[in-house]
Amino acid sequence: MNLETHVLTGIIIQIYCFMIFIFPFNIVFTILFTFFSHFILDAFVLIAYHPPDPQKGDLFWLSWQIITYGSGGILILLFYPFILGILCANLVDLIDWVILRLLYTRMIKKEKINWRYNHIFHSIIAKIRKKTLFWLPNLTYNKKATISEILIDIALIIGILFAK
Numbered sequence: 001m002n003l004e005t006h007v008l009t010g011i012i013i014q015i016y017c018f019m020i021f022i023f024p025f026n027i028v029f030t031i032l033f034t035f036f037s038h039f040i041l042d043a044f045v046l047i048a049y050h051p052p053d054p055q056k057g058d059l060f061w062l063s064w065q066i067i068t069y070g071s072g073g074i075l076i077l078l079f080y081p082f083i084l085g086i087l088c089a090n091l092v093d094l095i096d097w098v099i100l101r102l103l104y105t106r107m108i109k110k111e112k113i114n115w116r117y118n119h120i121f122h123s124i125i126a127k128i129r130k131k132t133l134f135w136l137p138n139l140t141y142n143k144k145a146t147i148s149e150i151l152i153d154i155a156l157i158i159g160i161l162f163a164k
């Protein structure tokens with residue numbers, strides 16, 4: 001799923017963990033639940049518009065990137081006090097797409113490698129998906145499937161508004 005969905009999930013989990021649990025369990029459970037929320041959300045990625053490779057020249061894809069990263073960035077700024085939940089909810093992407101990519105670039109400078117097959121957590125998520133959610137339709141290239149993620153985001157926003 002995209003940045004804004006993971007950010008919203010991190011916020012909502014932290015809000016509810018701090019409402020339900022006392023210190024230090026509120027922090028411990030925020031870290032645990034937000035970290036594993038990424039596995040659940042990304043396991044459902046096939047029902048959302050999420051091409052695994054950049055669709056260069058496609059204006060719709062480019063606009064969707066700007067909207068998701070833009071709204072994700074704004075949410076991080078607006079909900080900065082929930083940075084623990086936000087950070088842990090995005091840790092899987094940070095490790096696989098940022099840290100590992102940097103490491104590979106430094107280690108293997110000349111050889112061209114496919115990043116998609118060289119990550120840790122997203123290959124685990126792919127295995128979970130193949131074993132449990134194989135029956136879902138693959139809509140990753142279907143532009144109408146942006147609606148699935150928008151609906152998930154609306155549900156999360158409603159959950160956040162009700163908690164406050």
Ligand SMILES: [Zn+2]
Pocket residue numbers: 001038042092093122
């Ligand atoms: Zn991810």
